[in-house]
Structures are given as structure tokens and as C-alpha cells.
Amino acid sequence: MDAPRRTRNGPRRSEAARVAVLRAADDLLVDSGFQAVTVGSIAERAGVSKQTIYRWWRSKIDILLDVLEEDLPDDVTSRPPGTESAQEVLTGHVTHLNRVFTRSDTGRVLFVLIGHALQDATTASALRNQVLDRRRGHARARLRNALACDAPGALPRQEADRLLDLLAGPVFHRAFMTGRPTDPLFAERLAATVLTCRQGTPLDGAPAAGPTL
Missing domain, CATH: 1.10.10.60 (Homeodomain-like)
Structure with missing residues (x-):
């Protein structure tokens, strides 16, 4: 033992x-x-x-x-940090979310806890603080590293979080509302669309603010 x-x-x-x-x-x-x-x-x-x-x-x-x-798998890659393009990182993140939501027993546990969290603030807080925030931090770091390689200047943390939100929403909706997994073309197009939204201005149309760790 x-x-x-x-x-x-x-x-x-x-x-x-x-x-x-x-x-x-x-x-x-x-x-x-x-x-x-x-x-x-x-x-x-x-x-x-x-x-x-x-x-x-x-x-x-x-x-x-x-x-x-x-049991929740980390969104990891075998490639060294900074060697993936932003398109590759975002596409990989969509594929990872799809795997969690539709192809694992872990997804069932996650959906049960999300459902309970909608009715109980303590569960919602514990789910975020105990489980989800750490994995979001990993995804945020990979995204910021990738965008730093694609374009000069650091990506503010707040804007990175907006990008992750734009990725997660459609994948969650497709898995929960339709029960259908995402396919490679869906993942690629979603990643490209989010990157297009990011070009030129922050996603909310206002200057990015907040900490840039």
C-alpha cells in the first residue's frame, strides 16, 4: 500500500x-x-x-x-513551448475540449457537476477553483506563447481568456445540445474564426486591460 x-x-x-x-x-x-x-x-x-x-x-x-x-486530462502537447502556431494551438484546444465533452466518462462527471453547480453556488465555486481554473491556466499559457511567436507583443491575460471563451462555447453547445462530436474541419474553422476576430482589436472593441502575467 x-x-x-x-x-x-x-x-x-x-x-x-x-x-x-x-x-x-x-x-x-x-x-x-x-x-x-x-x-x-x-x-x-x-x-x-x-x-x-x-x-x-x-x-x-x-x-x-x-x-x-x-481524471480530467490536461491539454498537453509533445511539442516544445513556443514552437506551435496560434492556429495549431487553438485547433488542438478545440479537439481536446471535444474529447472531454463527448468521448470519455470524465465528460459525464463534468456535465453532472455543471448541472449541480447551476443550482448550488458552493459547488460552482469549488468546480472552478479546484478543477477548472488550473487547466484554463495551462491553456492560456500555451495560447499566449503561440501568439507571441506569431506576432510581436504580449497577449494580455484578459484577451487570452476571451479567446478561450470563444473556443469553448461552440464546442460545449455542440456536445450538449446535439450530442455530436466536432470534426477536424469544424475545429480548424473555429480556430481560424477566433483568430480572425482577434486581429486588429481586442474582442470587446475596447482597449485590453488587466494583468499581463
Whole structure:
């Protein structure tokens, strides 16, 4: 058994038991849907007590947040930073989002948490702060590096975030509203359209402001 892991709240826990709980929650969600995911059903499938789970997590939502944090793939590339064009980076990001939304069990966990977040501000905050912001930071850094190679001058953080928003919206809409994945041509054209919007002026028509890390 691996060394015990200390959680954010302090208690020490067995790594093997932690992994069993996360896998049990993920499997139950995929096999039986959100309503079947309860602390009791997770405990039974993982082979631990409910009391043990409640020492580490406050609810099944907290467990699913940890499932998502662990399983959500990073938007990574094997190419060295600064060697990809902006078109390549944006197209790759669209392809990555499509993979998450439509081709993985992780996408199901994400959609369940998004649905719950719409009704619960605490879940919404935890989803952003615990999981999504870090991955958005990776995507932002890749985009800013790529645009710095394509054109002189640093891309302000605020404008990079607008570009990422323009990419994510259509992919999410297509996956959620139609259930259809994006194809390579869709990804390429979306990336090209967003880059065209960016040329010349900031996306909101006003001078870009905010920190430029």
C-alpha cells in the first residue's frame, strides 16, 4: 500500500482506500446514473465504511469533484513551448475540449457537476477553483506563447481568456445540445474564426486591460 495521503482538511487516509472510493463513485455514475451515486453505495462498492468516507469528504459532490480533478486530462502537447502556431494551438484546444465533452466518462462527471453547480453556488465555486481554473491556466499559457511567436507583443491575460471563451462555447453547445462530436474541419474553422476576430482589436472593441502575467 502506498504511503497515506493527507487531505486538504487534515486527516490522514489510505491511498488505496482513496482510489477505491473515487473509482467506485466514477463506476456508479457511469453504470447507473447520478441518482444511484450515494455515500452508502460508494462505500459498499469501495469496501469502506460510510464513516470513513465522511471523515474525508462532506458529500458525494465532493467525491465527484475529486474524481474529476484526478481524471480530467490536461491539454498537453509533445511539442516544445513556443514552437506551435496560434492556429495549431487553438485547433488542438478545440479537439481536446471535444474529447472531454463527448468521448470519455470524465465528460459525464463534468456535465453532472455543471448541472449541480447551476443550482448550488458552493459547488460552482469549488468546480472552478479546484478543477477548472488550473487547466484554463495551462491553456492560456500555451495560447499566449503561440501568439507571441506569431506576432510581436504580449497577449494580455484578459484577451487570452476571451479567446478561450470563444473556443469553448461552440464546442460545449455542440456536445450538449446535439450530442455530436466536432470534426477536424469544424475545429480548424473555429480556430481560424477566433483568430480572425482577434486581429486588429481586442474582442470587446475596447482597449485590453488587466494583468499581463
